[in-house]
Amino acid sequence: MDQSVNQSEDQRVGTYTKTNTPLPPHRHFVLGTATLKKPTFFSIVDQLTSASYDFTVRLWDVVTGECRHVLTEHRHLVTCIMYSPNGNQLASASDDGSVRLWDPDRGLCLHILEGQTEHVQRVSYSPQGDMVAISSENLTVQLWDSATGVCQQTLTGHSEGITSIMFSPKGDQVASSSWDKTVRLWDVGAGASQHASNGHDSIVYDVKCSPRGDNVATCSNDLTIRLWNVETGTCRHVLRGHTDRVICIDYSPQGNQLASGSADTTVRLWNIESGACTHILEGHSMVVSTVAYSPQGDLLASGSYMYPGCNNTVLLWDVKSGECRHTLTGHTWTVTGIVYSRNGNQLFSCGQDSTVRIWNVETGTCKYALTGHHGFVDHVAYSPQNDQVASVGMDCTARVWDVGSGECQHILIGHAPLRFVVYLPGGDRIACRGEDGSVRVWDTISGDCLWRSIGHRDFVYSSRGDLLVTAMDDNSVQLWDLTSSRCRAVIQDFQARVTHIAWTDVSGVSYLVAGCDDGVVGAWQVLLDGGRCDVSLKWMTTKGMLDVKDATIQDVQGLSPLNRKLLKQRGAVGEPVQGSNEAIKRVATVVSATSDL
Secondary structure, three states, X not given: OOEEOOOOOOOEEOOEEOOOOEEOOOOOOEEEEEEEEOOOOOOOEEEEEEEEOOOOEEEEEOOOOOEEEEEOOOOOOEEEEEEOOOOOOEEEEEOOOOEEEEEOOOOEEEEEEOOOOOOEXXXXXXXXXXXXXXXXXXXXEEEEEOOOOOEEEEEOOOOOOEEEEEEOOOOOEEEEEEOOOOEEEEEOOOOOEEEEOOOOOOOEEEEEEOOOOOEXXXXXXXXXXXXXXXXXXXXXXXXXXXXOOEEEEEEOOOOOEEEEEEOOOEEEEEEOOOOOEEEEEEOOOOXXXXXXXXXXXXXXXXXXXXXXXOOEEEEEEEOOOOXXXXXXXXXXXXXXXXXXXXXXXXXXXXXXXXXXXXXXXXXXXXXXXXXXXXXXXXXXXXXXXXXXXXXXXXXXXXXXXXXXXXXEEEEEEOOOOEEEEEEOOOOOEEEEEEOOOOEEEEEOOOOOEEEEEOOEEEEEEOOOOOEEEEEEOOOOEEEEEOOOOEEEEEEOOOOOOEEEEEEEEEOOEEEEEEEEOOOOEEEEEEEEEOOEEEEEEEEEOHHHOOOOOOOEOOOOOOOOHHHHHHHHHOOOEOOOOOOOHHHHHOOOOOOOOOOOO
16 A cells, blocks of 8 residues: 655645655555654654554665665564664564564664564653554553663553553653543552552542541442542552442441442441441332431431332441341431431431431430421531531522421522531531532521522531532632631532532641542642632542643544543643554554654
8 A cells, every 4th residue: 555745745844845755655554653753943854654464664864765774583573662762773563462662774773572462553662762652452452672772561450451552751650541431540660550540430429538537439330439538549459349329328437348239229337447347238129319327337228219209218237247237217208318326316307308307316205396498408417516407408498407306497588499408517507508609507596698609509518607609600718717607719620510529637748639520539738827828739539530741642643532531631732643443452563653852
Protein backbone atom coordinates (compact mmCIF):
# COMPACT_ATOMS: atom_id res chain seq x y z
CA MET A 1 0.00 0.00 0.00
CA ASP A 2 1.45 3.36 -1.05
CA GLN A 3 2.09 5.79 1.77
CA SER A 4 2.59 9.50 1.17
CA VAL A 5 3.06 12.74 3.03
CA ASN A 6 -0.16 14.60 2.23
CA GLN A 7 -0.06 18.36 2.65
CA SER A 8 -1.69 21.24 0.79
CA GLU A 9 0.60 23.30 -1.43
CA ASP A 10 0.52 26.34 0.83
CA GLN A 11 1.31 24.48 4.07
CA ARG A 12 4.90 25.25 5.05
CA VAL A 13 7.20 24.32 7.93
CA GLY A 14 9.92 26.92 8.44
CA THR A 15 11.01 28.05 4.98
CA TYR A 16 10.56 24.86 3.00
CA THR A 17 7.45 23.38 1.43
CA LYS A 18 6.41 19.75 1.96
CA THR A 19 5.46 17.85 -1.19
CA ASN A 20 3.25 14.84 -1.79
CA THR A 21 6.10 12.74 -3.20
CA PRO A 22 5.14 9.05 -2.84
CA LEU A 23 7.51 6.90 -0.76
CA PRO A 24 8.41 3.36 -1.95
CA PRO A 25 5.92 0.88 -0.48
CA HIS A 26 6.21 -1.73 2.25
CA ARG A 27 5.36 -5.23 1.15
CA HIS A 28 2.27 -5.32 3.38
CA PHE A 29 -0.23 -3.16 5.26
CA VAL A 30 1.35 -0.17 7.06
CA LEU A 31 0.38 -0.13 10.74
CA GLY A 32 1.58 3.35 11.68
CA THR A 33 4.19 6.06 11.57
CA ALA A 34 6.30 8.23 13.85
CA THR A 35 8.13 11.44 13.01
CA LEU A 36 11.42 12.81 14.30
CA LYS A 37 12.04 16.53 14.84
CA LYS A 38 15.61 17.80 14.82
CA PRO A 39 16.35 20.58 17.34
CA THR A 40 16.46 23.46 14.87
CA PHE A 41 14.91 26.91 15.07
CA PHE A 42 11.99 25.80 12.91
CA SER A 43 11.69 22.26 14.41
CA ILE A 44 11.58 20.79 10.90
CA VAL A 45 10.40 17.19 10.60
CA ASP A 46 13.24 15.52 8.67
CA GLN A 47 12.64 11.82 9.28
CA LEU A 48 9.57 9.62 9.00
CA THR A 49 9.40 6.11 10.42
CA SER A 50 6.81 3.52 9.40
CA ALA A 51 5.97 0.04 10.68
CA SER A 52 4.23 -2.72 8.78
CA TYR A 53 2.74 -6.20 8.71
CA ASP A 54 5.84 -7.17 6.64
CA PHE A 55 7.78 -7.30 9.98
CA THR A 56 9.93 -4.27 9.04
CA VAL A 57 10.47 -0.72 10.24
CA ARG A 58 11.53 1.79 7.58
CA LEU A 59 13.18 5.18 8.14
CA TRP A 60 12.51 7.76 5.41
CA ASP A 61 14.05 11.09 4.49
CA VAL A 62 11.07 13.44 4.37
CA VAL A 63 12.72 15.92 1.98
CA THR A 64 13.94 13.47 -0.67
CA GLY A 65 11.54 10.59 -0.06
CA GLU A 66 14.44 8.15 0.12
CA CYS A 67 14.45 5.18 2.46
CA ARG A 68 17.45 5.60 4.79
CA HIS A 69 17.19 2.30 6.63
CA VAL A 70 15.12 -0.89 6.61
CA LEU A 71 15.09 -2.50 10.07
CA THR A 72 14.42 -6.20 9.53
CA GLU A 73 15.18 -8.07 12.75
CA HIS A 74 11.60 -8.50 14.07
CA ARG A 75 10.10 -11.95 13.50
CA HIS A 76 6.44 -10.86 13.46
CA LEU A 77 4.35 -7.78 12.66
CA VAL A 78 5.54 -4.52 14.25
CA THR A 79 2.76 -3.06 16.39
CA CYS A 80 4.24 0.11 17.87
CA ILE A 81 7.08 2.57 17.18
CA MET A 82 8.22 5.57 19.20
CA TYR A 83 11.19 7.98 19.25
CA SER A 84 12.96 8.89 22.48
CA PRO A 85 12.51 12.55 23.54
CA ASN A 86 15.95 13.60 22.22
CA GLY A 87 15.51 11.63 18.99
CA ASN A 88 18.69 9.57 19.34
CA GLN A 89 16.83 6.30 19.86
CA LEU A 90 13.84 4.52 18.35
CA ALA A 91 11.77 1.81 20.04
CA SER A 92 9.75 -0.73 18.07
CA ALA A 93 7.41 -3.32 19.56
CA SER A 94 6.32 -6.50 17.85
CA ASP A 95 4.03 -9.47 18.12
CA ASP A 96 7.18 -11.58 18.40
CA GLY A 97 7.15 -10.56 22.10
CA SER A 98 10.10 -8.21 21.92
CA VAL A 99 10.86 -4.50 21.91
CA ARG A 100 13.97 -3.41 19.99
CA LEU A 101 15.87 -0.20 20.60
CA TRP A 102 17.53 1.26 17.51
CA ASP A 103 20.06 3.92 16.58
CA PRO A 104 18.00 5.80 13.94
CA ASP A 105 21.04 7.48 12.36
CA ARG A 106 22.91 4.23 11.67
CA GLY A 107 19.95 1.83 11.55
CA LEU A 108 21.59 -0.45 14.14
CA CYS A 109 19.79 -2.46 16.82
CA LEU A 110 21.16 -1.42 20.22
CA HIS A 111 19.14 -3.68 22.53
CA ILE A 112 16.52 -6.44 22.35
CA LEU A 113 14.06 -6.29 25.26
CA GLU A 114 12.57 -9.78 25.55
CA GLY A 115 10.99 -9.90 28.98
CA GLN A 116 7.43 -10.12 27.66
CA THR A 117 5.94 -13.54 26.92
CA GLU A 118 2.92 -12.20 25.01
CA HIS A 119 2.34 -9.72 22.20
CA VAL A 120 3.66 -6.26 23.07
CA GLN A 121 0.94 -3.61 22.88
CA ARG A 122 2.28 -0.32 24.24
CA VAL A 123 5.66 1.46 24.45
CA SER A 124 6.45 4.77 26.19
CA TYR A 125 9.69 6.67 26.85
CA SER A 126 10.28 8.59 30.06
CA PRO A 127 10.63 12.38 29.62
CA GLN A 128 14.39 12.06 30.21
CA GLY A 129 14.65 9.20 27.69
CA ASP A 130 16.51 6.99 30.17
CA MET A 131 13.69 4.50 30.64
CA VAL A 132 11.21 2.64 28.43
CA ALA A 133 7.87 1.31 29.69
CA ILE A 134 6.27 -1.54 27.74
CA SER A 135 3.06 -3.51 28.21
CA SER A 136 1.80 -6.71 26.66
CA GLU A 137 -1.04 -9.18 26.72
CA ASN A 138 0.34 -10.77 29.89
CA LEU A 139 -1.15 -7.76 31.77
CA THR A 140 2.19 -6.46 33.08
CA VAL A 141 4.07 -3.18 32.66
CA GLN A 142 7.87 -3.52 32.46
CA LEU A 143 10.37 -0.70 32.98
CA TRP A 144 13.66 -0.98 31.08
CA ASP A 145 16.89 1.04 31.17
CA SER A 146 17.18 2.39 27.63
CA ALA A 147 20.98 2.72 27.81
CA THR A 148 21.76 -0.81 29.06
CA GLY A 149 18.68 -2.74 27.94
CA VAL A 150 18.22 -4.14 31.46
CA CYS A 151 14.73 -4.66 32.94
CA GLN A 152 14.37 -2.59 36.11
CA GLN A 153 10.82 -3.39 37.24
CA THR A 154 7.87 -5.64 36.38
CA LEU A 155 4.60 -4.06 37.53
CA THR A 156 1.64 -6.38 38.09
CA GLY A 157 -1.91 -5.67 39.19
CA HIS A 158 -4.16 -5.20 36.17
CA SER A 159 -6.69 -7.98 35.57
CA GLU A 160 -7.52 -7.14 31.95
CA GLY A 161 -5.74 -5.76 28.90
CA ILE A 162 -3.69 -2.56 29.34
CA THR A 163 -4.94 0.21 27.05
CA SER A 164 -2.30 2.92 27.62
CA ILE A 165 0.89 3.67 29.55
CA MET A 166 2.46 7.06 30.15
CA PHE A 167 5.17 8.59 32.34
CA SER A 168 4.51 11.59 34.56
CA PRO A 169 6.22 14.83 33.43
CA LYS A 170 8.96 14.33 36.06
CA GLY A 171 9.43 10.68 35.10
CA ASP A 172 9.04 9.42 38.67
CA GLN A 173 5.66 7.79 38.06
CA VAL A 174 4.03 5.65 35.38
CA ALA A 175 0.29 5.63 34.79
CA SER A 176 -1.44 2.68 33.14
CA SER A 177 -5.09 2.27 32.19
CA SER A 178 -6.86 -0.97 31.48
CA TRP A 179 -10.02 -2.63 30.27
CA ASP A 180 -10.47 -3.66 33.94
CA LYS A 181 -11.76 -0.07 34.43
CA THR A 182 -8.79 1.00 36.57
CA VAL A 183 -6.03 3.56 36.23
CA ARG A 184 -2.94 2.60 38.23
CA LEU A 185 -0.23 5.05 39.26
CA TRP A 186 3.13 3.34 39.84
CA ASP A 187 6.20 4.60 41.69
CA VAL A 188 9.12 4.13 39.26
CA GLY A 189 11.73 3.75 41.98
CA ALA A 190 9.83 1.33 44.20
CA GLY A 191 7.88 -0.43 41.46
CA ALA A 192 4.80 -0.28 43.68
CA SER A 193 1.28 0.80 42.79
CA GLN A 194 0.58 4.02 44.69
CA HIS A 195 -3.07 4.13 43.67
CA ALA A 196 -5.33 1.62 41.99
CA SER A 197 -7.93 4.23 41.20
CA ASN A 198 -10.80 1.94 40.43
CA GLY A 199 -13.89 3.99 41.11
CA HIS A 200 -17.51 2.93 40.92
CA ASP A 201 -19.00 2.18 37.51
CA SER A 202 -22.20 4.07 38.20
CA ILE A 203 -23.84 6.73 40.38
CA VAL A 204 -22.69 6.96 44.00
CA TYR A 205 -25.75 6.71 46.27
CA ASP A 206 -24.18 7.33 49.67
CA VAL A 207 -20.89 8.38 51.29
CA LYS A 208 -20.15 7.75 54.98
CA CYS A 209 -17.02 8.40 57.01
CA SER A 210 -15.90 6.00 59.72
CA PRO A 211 -16.07 7.10 63.39
CA ARG A 212 -12.28 7.40 63.48
CA GLY A 213 -12.39 9.42 60.25
CA ASP A 214 -9.57 7.51 58.55
CA ASN A 215 -11.80 5.57 56.18
CA VAL A 216 -14.78 6.36 54.03
CA ALA A 217 -17.38 4.01 52.54
CA THR A 218 -19.25 4.60 49.28
CA CYS A 219 -22.09 2.62 47.75
CA SER A 220 -23.33 2.61 44.20
CA ASN A 221 -25.70 1.49 41.51
CA ASP A 222 -22.93 -0.93 40.41
CA LEU A 223 -23.96 -3.26 43.31
CA THR A 224 -20.74 -2.68 45.30
CA ILE A 225 -19.57 -0.91 48.44
CA ARG A 226 -15.99 0.42 48.43
CA LEU A 227 -13.86 1.25 51.46
CA TRP A 228 -11.25 3.98 50.93
CA ASN A 229 -8.32 5.29 52.94
CA VAL A 230 -9.11 9.00 53.30
CA GLU A 231 -5.49 10.17 53.29
CA THR A 232 -4.05 8.04 50.46
CA GLY A 233 -7.06 7.22 48.29
CA THR A 234 -6.28 3.50 48.25
CA CYS A 235 -9.27 1.19 48.01
CA ARG A 236 -9.07 -1.20 50.96
CA HIS A 237 -11.95 -3.45 50.00
CA VAL A 238 -14.61 -3.84 47.34
CA LEU A 239 -17.60 -5.42 49.07
CA ARG A 240 -19.64 -7.61 46.71
CA GLY A 241 -22.70 -9.70 47.44
CA HIS A 242 -25.78 -7.55 46.89
CA THR A 243 -27.70 -8.50 43.75
CA ASP A 244 -29.24 -5.05 43.19
CA ARG A 245 -28.18 -1.44 43.73
CA VAL A 246 -26.90 -0.51 47.19
CA ILE A 247 -29.00 2.37 48.54
CA CYS A 248 -27.71 3.16 52.04
CA ILE A 249 -24.76 2.45 54.37
CA ASP A 250 -23.83 3.15 57.98
CA TYR A 251 -20.75 2.54 60.15
CA SER A 252 -21.08 1.02 63.59
CA PRO A 253 -20.03 3.42 66.40
CA GLN A 254 -16.90 1.32 67.02
CA GLY A 255 -15.99 1.54 63.32
CA ASN A 256 -15.38 -2.20 62.97
CA GLN A 257 -18.56 -2.97 61.04
CA LEU A 258 -20.56 -1.55 58.16
CA ALA A 259 -24.23 -2.11 57.38
CA SER A 260 -25.67 -1.79 53.87
CA GLY A 261 -29.23 -1.73 52.60
CA SER A 262 -30.10 -2.67 49.06
CA ALA A 263 -32.83 -2.85 46.45
CA ASP A 264 -32.44 -6.64 46.72
CA THR A 265 -34.48 -6.27 50.00
CA THR A 266 -31.60 -7.42 52.24
CA VAL A 267 -29.36 -5.78 54.81
CA ARG A 268 -25.76 -7.00 54.95
CA LEU A 269 -23.23 -6.60 57.78
CA TRP A 270 -19.56 -6.37 56.78
CA ASN A 271 -16.31 -6.75 58.72
CA ILE A 272 -14.24 -3.64 57.99
CA GLU A 273 -10.83 -5.29 58.45
CA SER A 274 -11.40 -8.38 56.31
CA GLY A 275 -14.13 -7.09 53.99
CA ALA A 276 -16.13 -10.26 54.68
CA CYS A 277 -19.92 -10.34 54.95
CA THR A 278 -20.76 -11.56 58.46
CA HIS A 279 -24.58 -11.55 58.25
CA ILE A 280 -27.30 -11.32 55.62
CA LEU A 281 -30.44 -9.90 57.28
CA GLU A 282 -33.62 -10.95 55.49
CA GLY A 283 -37.01 -9.68 56.57
CA HIS A 284 -38.00 -6.77 54.33
CA SER A 285 -40.15 -7.41 51.29
CA MET A 286 -39.17 -4.23 49.41
CA VAL A 287 -36.16 -1.96 48.82
CA VAL A 288 -34.24 -1.18 52.04
CA SER A 289 -34.22 2.62 52.14
CA THR A 290 -32.39 3.44 55.39
CA VAL A 291 -30.16 1.80 58.02
CA ALA A 292 -28.91 3.17 61.36
CA TYR A 293 -26.82 1.76 64.24
CA SER A 294 -27.69 2.39 67.86
CA PRO A 295 -25.16 4.51 69.82
CA GLN A 296 -23.92 1.37 71.59
CA GLY A 297 -23.57 -0.49 68.28
CA ASP A 298 -25.51 -3.56 69.49
CA LEU A 299 -28.65 -2.85 67.43
CA LEU A 300 -29.32 -1.91 63.83
CA ALA A 301 -32.57 -0.39 62.60
CA SER A 302 -33.66 -0.69 58.98
CA GLY A 303 -36.63 0.70 57.06
CA SER A 304 -37.91 0.06 53.55
CA TYR A 305 -39.93 1.36 50.65
CA MET A 306 -43.45 -0.03 50.74
CA TYR A 307 -46.85 0.55 49.16
CA PRO A 308 -49.37 2.99 50.69
CA GLY A 309 -51.90 1.38 52.96
CA CYS A 310 -49.64 -1.54 53.82
CA ASN A 311 -48.29 -2.25 57.29
CA ASN A 312 -44.85 -0.70 56.71
CA THR A 313 -42.26 -1.76 59.23
CA VAL A 314 -38.98 -0.79 60.86
CA LEU A 315 -36.92 -3.82 61.85
CA LEU A 316 -34.53 -3.86 64.84
CA TRP A 317 -31.69 -6.36 64.44
CA ASP A 318 -29.29 -7.86 66.96
CA VAL A 319 -25.92 -7.09 65.35
CA LYS A 320 -24.06 -9.95 67.03
CA SER A 321 -26.48 -12.74 66.18
CA GLY A 322 -28.16 -11.26 63.11
CA GLU A 323 -31.60 -12.01 64.56
CA CYS A 324 -34.56 -9.63 64.33
CA ARG A 325 -35.34 -8.39 67.86
CA HIS A 326 -38.39 -6.18 67.15
CA THR A 327 -40.73 -5.40 64.28
CA LEU A 328 -41.99 -1.83 64.64
CA THR A 329 -45.38 -1.47 62.94
CA GLY A 330 -47.43 1.68 62.51
CA HIS A 331 -46.21 3.57 59.44
CA THR A 332 -48.64 3.18 56.56
CA TRP A 333 -46.20 4.14 53.80
CA THR A 334 -42.47 4.13 53.02
CA VAL A 335 -40.10 4.77 55.95
CA THR A 336 -37.76 7.53 54.75
CA GLY A 337 -35.57 8.23 57.79
CA ILE A 338 -34.37 6.66 61.06
CA VAL A 339 -32.33 8.15 63.89
CA TYR A 340 -31.53 7.00 67.45
CA SER A 341 -31.55 9.18 70.56
CA ARG A 342 -28.13 9.86 72.06
CA ASN A 343 -28.59 7.29 74.85
CA GLY A 344 -30.06 4.73 72.44
CA ASN A 345 -33.28 4.08 74.34
CA GLN A 346 -35.50 5.80 71.76
CA LEU A 347 -35.79 5.56 67.99
CA PHE A 348 -37.29 8.20 65.70
CA SER A 349 -38.67 7.34 62.29
CA CYS A 350 -40.41 9.36 59.61
CA GLY A 351 -42.30 8.32 56.52
CA GLN A 352 -44.38 9.14 53.52
CA ASP A 353 -47.48 8.76 55.72
CA SER A 354 -46.83 12.35 57.01
CA THR A 355 -45.90 11.21 60.52
CA VAL A 356 -42.87 11.14 62.80
CA ARG A 357 -42.90 8.27 65.31
CA ILE A 358 -40.99 7.90 68.57
CA TRP A 359 -40.35 4.27 69.59
CA ASN A 360 -39.26 2.61 72.81
CA VAL A 361 -36.28 0.50 71.72
CA GLU A 362 -36.50 -1.94 74.62
CA THR A 363 -40.17 -2.84 74.16
CA GLY A 364 -40.65 -2.01 70.48
CA THR A 365 -43.75 0.07 71.22
CA CYS A 366 -44.65 3.46 69.73
CA LYS A 367 -44.52 6.26 72.32
CA TYR A 368 -45.77 9.11 70.09
CA ALA A 369 -47.03 9.54 66.55
CA LEU A 370 -46.25 13.17 65.76
CA THR A 371 -48.73 14.55 63.23
CA GLY A 372 -48.92 17.96 61.58
CA HIS A 373 -47.03 17.64 58.31
CA HIS A 374 -49.24 17.72 55.22
CA GLY A 375 -47.30 15.38 52.97
CA PHE A 376 -44.29 13.08 52.93
CA VAL A 377 -41.83 13.53 55.81
CA ASP A 378 -38.43 13.03 54.19
CA HIS A 379 -35.93 13.27 57.02
CA VAL A 380 -35.60 13.54 60.80
CA ALA A 381 -32.75 14.64 63.10
CA TYR A 382 -32.16 14.45 66.86
CA SER A 383 -30.73 17.37 68.85
CA PRO A 384 -27.40 17.05 70.73
CA GLN A 385 -29.20 17.89 74.00
CA ASN A 386 -31.69 14.98 73.56
CA ASP A 387 -34.66 17.29 74.04
CA GLN A 388 -35.73 17.98 70.45
CA VAL A 389 -36.29 16.26 67.16
CA ALA A 390 -36.53 18.13 63.85
CA SER A 391 -38.39 16.91 60.77
CA VAL A 392 -38.73 18.21 57.21
CA GLY A 393 -41.27 17.35 54.55
CA MET A 394 -42.92 17.92 51.20
CA ASP A 395 -45.23 20.55 52.75
CA CYS A 396 -42.28 23.03 52.62
CA THR A 397 -41.95 23.12 56.40
CA ALA A 398 -39.43 22.13 59.03
CA ARG A 399 -40.95 21.26 62.40
CA VAL A 400 -39.20 21.19 65.76
CA TRP A 401 -40.76 18.78 68.31
CA ASP A 402 -40.36 18.45 72.07
CA VAL A 403 -39.29 14.86 72.75
CA GLY A 404 -40.79 14.75 76.27
CA SER A 405 -44.27 15.95 75.39
CA GLY A 406 -44.48 15.33 71.64
CA GLU A 407 -45.60 18.93 71.09
CA CYS A 408 -44.56 20.98 68.04
CA GLN A 409 -42.46 23.95 69.21
CA HIS A 410 -41.79 25.63 65.86
CA ILE A 411 -43.09 25.46 62.29
CA LEU A 412 -40.39 26.88 60.01
CA ILE A 413 -41.66 27.86 56.56
CA GLY A 414 -39.58 27.27 53.42
CA HIS A 415 -40.41 28.00 49.79
CA ALA A 416 -40.10 24.44 48.42
CA PRO A 417 -40.36 20.87 49.73
CA LEU A 418 -37.58 20.20 52.26
CA ARG A 419 -35.58 16.97 51.88
CA PHE A 420 -32.86 16.89 54.55
CA VAL A 421 -32.28 18.30 58.04
CA VAL A 422 -29.38 18.23 60.51
CA TYR A 423 -28.59 19.89 63.83
CA LEU A 424 -25.42 21.98 63.82
CA PRO A 425 -22.99 21.65 66.76
CA GLY A 426 -24.39 23.41 69.82
CA GLY A 427 -27.92 22.26 69.07
CA ASP A 428 -29.42 25.75 68.66
CA ARG A 429 -29.45 25.70 64.84
CA ILE A 430 -30.71 23.37 62.15
CA ALA A 431 -29.74 23.33 58.47
CA CYS A 432 -32.27 22.17 55.86
CA ARG A 433 -31.96 21.45 52.15
CA GLY A 434 -34.90 22.16 49.85
CA GLU A 435 -36.01 20.46 46.64
CA ASP A 436 -35.39 23.78 44.87
CA GLY A 437 -31.67 23.58 45.71
CA SER A 438 -31.88 26.01 48.62
CA VAL A 439 -30.13 25.58 51.97
CA ARG A 440 -31.51 27.35 55.02
CA VAL A 441 -30.17 27.64 58.56
CA TRP A 442 -32.75 28.30 61.30
CA ASP A 443 -32.43 29.25 64.96
CA THR A 444 -34.33 26.52 66.88
CA ILE A 445 -34.99 28.85 69.84
CA SER A 446 -36.42 31.87 68.02
CA GLY A 447 -37.44 30.19 64.78
CA ASP A 448 -35.60 32.87 62.75
CA CYS A 449 -33.98 32.06 59.41
CA LEU A 450 -30.29 32.97 59.84
CA TRP A 451 -28.87 32.07 56.42
CA ARG A 452 -30.12 31.06 52.96
CA SER A 453 -28.46 30.17 49.67
CA ILE A 454 -29.66 28.46 46.47
CA GLY A 455 -28.33 26.04 43.87
CA HIS A 456 -27.35 23.17 46.19
CA ARG A 457 -27.84 19.39 45.90
CA ASP A 458 -26.34 18.22 49.21
CA PHE A 459 -24.51 19.65 52.20
CA VAL A 460 -22.43 18.81 55.26
CA TYR A 461 -20.97 20.99 58.00
CA SER A 462 -17.51 21.18 59.53
CA SER A 463 -16.77 19.71 62.95
CA ARG A 464 -16.68 23.26 64.36
CA GLY A 465 -20.07 24.02 62.85
CA ASP A 466 -19.09 27.37 61.33
CA LEU A 467 -18.49 26.04 57.83
CA LEU A 468 -21.20 24.61 55.59
CA VAL A 469 -20.12 22.58 52.55
CA THR A 470 -22.61 22.30 49.70
CA ALA A 471 -22.72 20.38 46.42
CA MET A 472 -23.90 22.68 43.63
CA ASP A 473 -25.99 22.21 40.49
CA ASP A 474 -23.01 23.25 38.33
CA ASN A 475 -20.95 20.19 39.46
CA SER A 476 -18.93 22.25 41.94
CA VAL A 477 -18.63 22.12 45.73
CA GLN A 478 -18.67 25.36 47.74
CA LEU A 479 -17.54 26.07 51.30
CA TRP A 480 -19.61 28.72 53.11
CA ASP A 481 -18.90 30.70 56.27
CA LEU A 482 -22.15 30.60 58.26
CA THR A 483 -21.17 33.63 60.33
CA SER A 484 -20.47 36.00 57.45
CA SER A 485 -22.59 34.20 54.77
CA ARG A 486 -19.50 34.39 52.55
CA CYS A 487 -18.31 31.66 50.16
CA ARG A 488 -14.80 30.74 51.34
CA ALA A 489 -13.74 28.32 48.58
CA VAL A 490 -15.03 26.61 45.41
CA ILE A 491 -13.95 23.14 44.22
CA GLN A 492 -14.37 22.60 40.47
CA ASP A 493 -12.61 19.25 39.92
CA PHE A 494 -15.74 17.33 38.93
CA GLN A 495 -16.96 16.19 35.51
CA ALA A 496 -20.42 15.10 36.69
CA ARG A 497 -23.05 15.98 39.28
CA VAL A 498 -21.90 15.58 42.89
CA THR A 499 -24.45 13.37 44.61
CA HIS A 500 -23.08 13.00 48.15
CA ILE A 501 -20.46 14.68 50.33
CA ALA A 502 -19.04 13.91 53.76
CA TRP A 503 -16.69 15.66 56.21
CA THR A 504 -14.14 13.95 58.44
CA ASP A 505 -11.17 14.84 60.66
CA VAL A 506 -8.04 12.65 60.76
CA SER A 507 -5.27 13.49 63.26
CA GLY A 508 -6.33 17.12 63.33
CA VAL A 509 -6.57 17.43 59.54
CA SER A 510 -9.97 17.98 57.89
CA TYR A 511 -10.99 16.16 54.73
CA LEU A 512 -13.96 16.56 52.42
CA VAL A 513 -15.06 13.44 50.51
CA ALA A 514 -17.44 13.52 47.55
CA GLY A 515 -19.13 10.96 45.27
CA CYS A 516 -20.51 11.70 41.81
CA ASP A 517 -23.02 10.55 39.23
CA ASP A 518 -20.23 9.09 37.07
CA GLY A 519 -18.95 6.88 39.90
CA VAL A 520 -15.96 9.08 40.77
CA VAL A 521 -14.96 9.45 44.44
CA GLY A 522 -12.49 12.12 45.58
CA ALA A 523 -11.04 13.64 48.76
CA TRP A 524 -9.82 17.18 49.49
CA GLN A 525 -7.76 18.44 52.41
CA VAL A 526 -9.25 21.56 54.00
CA LEU A 527 -7.04 23.86 56.08
CA LEU A 528 -8.85 26.48 58.14
CA ASP A 529 -6.67 29.19 59.70
CA GLY A 530 -8.48 32.31 60.84
CA GLY A 531 -9.82 33.99 57.73
CA ARG A 532 -8.02 31.57 55.38
CA CYS A 533 -9.56 28.48 53.83
CA ASP A 534 -7.12 26.44 51.71
CA VAL A 535 -8.47 23.43 49.81
CA SER A 536 -6.24 20.95 47.95
CA LEU A 537 -7.08 17.74 46.08
CA LYS A 538 -5.63 14.66 47.80
CA TRP A 539 -6.91 11.93 45.48
CA MET A 540 -9.61 11.12 42.97
CA THR A 541 -10.61 7.82 41.39
CA THR A 542 -10.53 6.65 37.77
CA LYS A 543 -11.71 9.63 35.76
CA GLY A 544 -9.72 12.17 37.73
CA MET A 545 -6.65 10.51 39.27
CA LEU A 546 -4.20 10.69 36.38
CA ASP A 547 -1.97 13.79 36.20
CA VAL A 548 -0.14 14.08 32.87
CA LYS A 549 0.15 17.86 32.60
CA ASP A 550 2.01 18.97 29.46
CA ALA A 551 2.57 15.39 28.27
CA THR A 552 1.86 15.11 24.53
CA ILE A 553 -0.60 12.77 22.87
CA GLN A 554 -0.14 14.42 19.48
CA ASP A 555 -0.71 11.93 16.62
CA VAL A 556 -1.07 8.97 18.99
CA GLN A 557 -3.02 6.17 17.32
CA GLY A 558 -5.31 3.62 18.94
CA LEU A 559 -6.36 5.83 21.88
CA SER A 560 -9.97 5.18 22.87
CA PRO A 561 -12.32 8.20 23.25
CA LEU A 562 -12.56 7.49 27.00
CA ASN A 563 -8.78 7.48 27.47
CA ARG A 564 -8.41 10.57 25.27
CA LYS A 565 -10.93 12.41 27.48
CA LEU A 566 -9.18 11.20 30.64
CA LEU A 567 -5.76 12.36 29.43
CA LYS A 568 -7.04 15.73 28.19
CA GLN A 569 -8.84 16.36 31.48
CA ARG A 570 -5.63 15.80 33.41
CA GLY A 571 -3.43 18.11 31.32
CA ALA A 572 -2.22 16.20 28.25
CA VAL A 573 -1.73 18.32 25.10
CA GLY A 574 -2.13 17.61 21.40
CA GLU A 575 -4.67 15.63 19.42
CA PRO A 576 -4.51 11.86 18.83
CA VAL A 577 -5.34 10.17 15.54
CA GLN A 578 -8.96 9.07 15.57
CA GLY A 579 -9.66 5.39 14.90
CA SER A 580 -12.50 2.92 15.10
CA ASN A 581 -13.32 1.04 18.27
CA GLU A 582 -12.55 -2.19 16.49
CA ALA A 583 -9.08 -0.98 15.64
CA ILE A 584 -8.53 0.08 19.24
CA LYS A 585 -9.24 -3.44 20.49
CA ARG A 586 -6.86 -5.15 18.02
CA VAL A 587 -3.52 -6.28 19.33
CA ALA A 588 -1.88 -4.58 16.37
CA THR A 589 -2.95 -1.10 17.44
CA VAL A 590 -0.10 1.36 17.00
CA VAL A 591 0.92 4.14 19.35
CA SER A 592 3.01 6.68 17.49
CA ALA A 593 4.32 9.85 19.08
CA THR A 594 6.21 12.98 18.18
CA SER A 595 9.10 14.21 20.34
CA ASP A 596 8.83 17.81 21.50
CA LEU A 597 12.30 19.09 20.69
